[in-house]
Amino acid sequence: MAQVKVKSVLMTGNQVVVKAALTVGAEMFSGYPITPTTEILSEWAKEAEKDKKLIFLQTEDEPAAGFVMVGGVSMGKKAWTATAGVGNVLMQDPLSMAEAMRMPTVTYVGQRGGPSTGTVVYSQQELNLTRMGGNGEGMRIVYAPSNLQELYDLTIKAFNSAWKYRFPAFILSDGYLAKSYGEVNLWPLKKSDIVPTESAFLNPKKQPNNIRNCFSQEPELYNHLLEDFADFASISEKVAEAEVIGDKNSHILVCAWGVVANSAKTAVDELERQGISVKLFRPITMRPFPVKELQKAAEGVTDILITESANGQFGRIVRETLYGLLEAEIHRLYKPAMGVMPEEIQSKIREVMR
Amino acid sequence: MKSPRFPDTIKESSKPSNFCPGCGHSIILKNIGQLMADMKIEKKTVFAIDIGCSLLAWDFFDVDTFQTHHGRTTATALGMKRANPDAIILAYMGDGGGYAIGLQNLIHACYRNENITVILANNTMFSMTGGQMAPTTLPGEVTNTTPDGVFTADKPFYGPEMLAREAHEGAYIARAAVSNPGQAYSYMKNAIQNQIDGKGFSFVEILSYCPINWKTDAEGSAKFLEKMKKTFPLGEIKK
Amino acid sequence: MRELFRILVSGEGGQGIQVLSKILATAAHESGKKSLYVPNYGVEQRGGVSLGFVQISSEEIGFPKFQNADILVITAERAVSRIREYIAKNTLIAHDETLVSKESLKDIPNQKISLPALKLAEETMTGKVMNMIVLGYLAGMVGGITEETLKKAVNETLSGKYKESPELKHFNERAIEIGMGLTEGVLV
Numbered sequence: 172m173a174q175v176k177v178k179s180v181l182m183t184g185n186q187v188v189v190k191a192a193l194t195v196g197a198e199m200f201s202g203y204p205i206t207p208t209t210e211i212l213s214e215w216a217k218e219a220e221k222d223k224k225l226i227f228l229q230t231e232d233e234p235a236a237g238f239v240m241v242g243g244v245s246m247g248k249k250a251w252t253a254t255a256g257v258g259n260v261l262m263q264d265p266l267s268m269a270e271a272m273r274m275p276t277v278t279y280v281g282q283r284g285g286p287s288t289g290t291v292v293y294s295q296q297e298l299n300l301t302r303m304g305g306n307g308e309g310m311r312i313v314y315a316p317s318n319l320q321e322l323y324d325l326t327i328k329a330f331n332s333a334w335k336y337r338f339p340a341f342i343l344s345d346g347y348l349a350k351s352y353g354e355v356n357l358w359p360l361k362k363s364d365i366v367p368t369e370s371a372f373l374n375p376k377k378q379p380n381n382i383r384n385c386f387s388q389e390p391e392l393y394n395h396l397l398e399d400f401a402d403f404a405s406i407s408e409k410v411a412e413a414e415v416i417g418d419k420n421s422h423i424l425v426c427a428w429g430v431v432a433n434s435a436k437t438a439v440d441e442l443e444r445q446g447i448s449v450k451l452f453r454p455i456t457m458r459p460f461p462v463k464e465l466q467k468a469a470e471g472v473t474d475i476l477i478t479e480s481a482n483g484q485f486g487r488i489v490r491e492t493l494y495g496l497l498e499a500e501i502h503r504l505y506k507p508a509m510g511v512m513p514e515e516i517q518s519k520i521r522e523v524m525r
Numbered sequence: 526m527k528s529p530r531f532p533d534t535i536k537e538s539s540k541p542s543n544f545c546p547g548c549g550h551s552i553i554l555k556n557i558g559q560l561m562a563d564m565k566i567e568k569k570t571v572f573a574i575d576i577g578c579s580l581l582a583w584d585f586f587d588v589d590t591f592q593t594h595h596g597r598t599t600a601t602a603l604g605m606k607r608a609n610p611d612a613i614i615l616a617y618m619g620d621g622g623g624y625a626i627g628l629q630n631l632i633h634a635c636y637r638n639e640n641i642t643v644i645l646a647n648n649t650m651f652s653m654t655g656g657q658m659a660p661t662t663l664p665g666e667v668t669n670t671t672p673d674g675v676f677t678a679d680k681p682f683y684g685p686e687m688l689a690r691e692a693h694e695g696a697y698i699a700r701a702a703v704s705n706p707g708q709a710y711s712y713m714k715n716a717i718q719n720q721i722d723g724k725g726f727s728f729v730e731i732l733s734y735c736p737i738n739w740k741t742d743a744e745g746s747a748k749f750l751e752k753m754k755k756t757f758p759l760g761e762i763k764k
Numbered sequence: 765m766r767e768l769f770r771i772l773v774s775g776e777g778g779q780g781i782q783v784l785s786k787i788l789a790t791a792a793h794e795s796g797k798k799s800l801y802v803p804n805y806g807v808e809q810r811g812g813v814s815l816g817f818v819q820i821s822s823e824e825i826g827f828p829k830f831q832n833a834d835i836l837v838i839t840a841e842r843a844v845s846r847i848r849e850y851i852a853k854n855t856l857i858a859h860d861e862t863l864v865s866k867e868s869l870k871d872i873p874n875q876k877i878s879l880p881a882l883k884l885a886e887e888t889m890t891g892k893v894m895n896m897i898v899l900g901y902l903a904g905m906v907g908g909i910t911e912e913t914l915k916k917a918v919n920e921t922l923s924g925k926y927k928e929s930p931e932l933k934h935f936n937e938r939a940i941e942i943g944m945g946l947t948e949g950v951l952v
Contacts, residue, residue: 231630232630239604242603245604246571350805352802353825372605373609379587381583385583510827513827514832
């Protein structure tokens with residue numbers, strides 16, 4: 172796909188997400204204010220003021236916002252929402268229904284400190300909740316941008332993946348990215364690169380559609396789930412994405428995701444300048460997880476440093492993915508609800524090398 | 526062979542339905558099916574239903590139907606309406622779904638004058654889970670979770686009256702009972718017409734039977750409903 | 765050679781810390797540099813300590829925050845306890861002596877520069893433009909940002925306020941000039 176050269180603009184992360192949603196044809200937004208994603212509401216409200224075809228609703232709570240979204244999706248609108256922290260907890264009610272009923276939804280999450288009200292600032296503690304939330308099996312597509320440009324690129328991808336594969340999609344961001352102000356290239360998208368929507372109802376060419384999420388008998392649900400699992404498995408290799416940076420032959424592997432991967436990248440670059448070679452594995456999709464990519468990156472490695480702004484939520488995925496495959500020693504730099512600065516990662520790597 | 530008494534909107538393949546003998550839902554649903562056929566709106570309507578016994582209606586009609594989560598039917602329904610204002614959206618729920626877990630969504634839909642129609646069956650309890658106390662439980666009524674009767678609240682929950690206070694000009698709010706099907710039919714018709722006319726929120730509470738959880742026979746059920754009618758006056762509360 | 769300035773602006777709510785940080789990032793971008801700004805924020809709408817993290821570089825910038833500031837501006841005494849963790853050996857500390865006593869910084873051994881932003885603002889115009897003097901000073905320290913580019917970024921960002929108080933445009937521009945003048949002859 173040829174990208175037209177566009178002059179970059181300065182924007183905050185939340186503004187970038189709204190621009191991306193518009194680029195990929197979002198038509199409807201419902202949400203409830205919560206720091207650090209409130210500006211998604213106010214920015215969309217401004218856009219809806221300019222373009223009367225856009226639908227906007229500020230609801231009375233997060234579940235309402237989510238169910239309004241699913242209602243909109245069922246009628247063929249490209250609807251989405253944004254939330255954070257305790258709002259993300261409440262949002263699992265509609266999202267588990269979307270997952271059960273294969274409704275394509277897009278949810279932008281700006282992670283903040285937890286548990287409970289925590290802080291309004293930043294964390295990576297909503298990883299488990301966003302990947303596996305609800306009383307189900309995590310049939311969700313979760314993208315994890317690490318900078319403002321990726322907020323744009325991956326938001327567009329999230330919409331297209333949701334509507335293409337009919338699983339709820341997420342942009343799992345955080346307070347730092349949401350509030351950062353920097354340069355972004357808002358490249359345009361051809362109409363033909365936008366996955367179209369379809370209404371589940373009132374289709375004159377089809378029989379009336381009776382849809383449900385409640386089953387009476389165990390085998391009914393079981394068989395239904397097996398079909399969904401098979402679908403999810405079949406898309407997983409196509410959707411899963413990762414990035415490996417640095418010296419591919421290094422025996423030290425750093426694993427980080429989201430904005431912390433950005434911090435780790437800065438650290439790895441800086442060490443390289445000092446003549447120290449390290450490699451970084453960074454998943455772009457947190458679900459489906461890039462299992463093969465991590466296993467390949469870890470081949471021949473003696474030390475693995477896992478770093479995240481949570482107390483091992485990501486670490487457990489890494490360890491599970493590599494279980495039984497290697498003897499490498501695992502090192503941890505876990506800072507729940509705190510940023511992980513490039514300088515800290517650098518000194519931790521030096522410590523690991525000693 | 527289809528009985529001549531049933532309109533085409535009622536799905537034959539899913540009958541007999543899963544509702545208990547003597548349940549009020551069957552009466553209300555049959556009424557709604559008749560109404561959709563009479564108003565010729567079945568091709569434009571989406572029927573959205575809650576959790577609770579109402580969910581058993583997920584395949585009751587040969588009409589687009591969306592079974593949602595407990596208390597969340599109102600929010601889903603208004604999302605559908607906002608996405609497609611030409612559609613007619615009927616939301617169907619029980620008193621637990623509407624007045625307990627879903628009240629926040631219901632009252633805000635009313636307050637914002639969302640142009641949808643909500644039909645709520647009130648049988649004074651949570652029935653699918655075996656007859657627990659609901660906001661509508663009558664004074665002194667024995668339920669699964671109030672074995673000695675309800676005494677903490679000396680008056681039950683007056684849903685339509687409460688909604689009417691927050692409702693806008695143009696909203697339609699009424700209370701009917703399954704024992705007066707003609708009146709229920711005409712109130713529901715008024716409500717749907719209100720939506721078609723774009724006047725905003727419309728709501729009909731229908732007092733309904735639950736012989737299984739009331740532990741009543743036919744005569745006892747009729748008596749219980751009469752008692753309910755004394756507590757919850759029938760009529761058009763806002764039009 | 766990569767050029768990188770990690771600037772931490774600290775003060776308190778109402779001083780215009782965030783607006784100056786954002787304009788600095790904008791002006792740097794307009795001058796062909798890479799820039800990234802992130803505010804600290806909490807549950808308070810206004811009030812409390814206010815920190816702005818600005819990075820300006822000749823190359824792509826990664827993480828929005830940093831551990832070690834190259835330049836640290838302090839314009840409120842109660843910010844002192846919050847900024848200690850960002851001070852490294854080479855951090856240059858610019859503080860407004862009217863607002864931050866020498867006493868409160870005496871255990872910090874770093875090189876310090878007195879930045880009389882409030883005094884200059886009050887003497888020449890109004891205390892409200894103190895942040896614009898700080899902005900001019902920081903742009904001057906970074907270098908490669910012209911007075912014209914900076915004024916344009918200021919006026920575009922604050923044009924909404926000029927309707928109520930038209931004199932503010934002149935004040936802001938004058939404050940920029942004063943701020944930039946403070947860095948003349950200073951080598952970092």
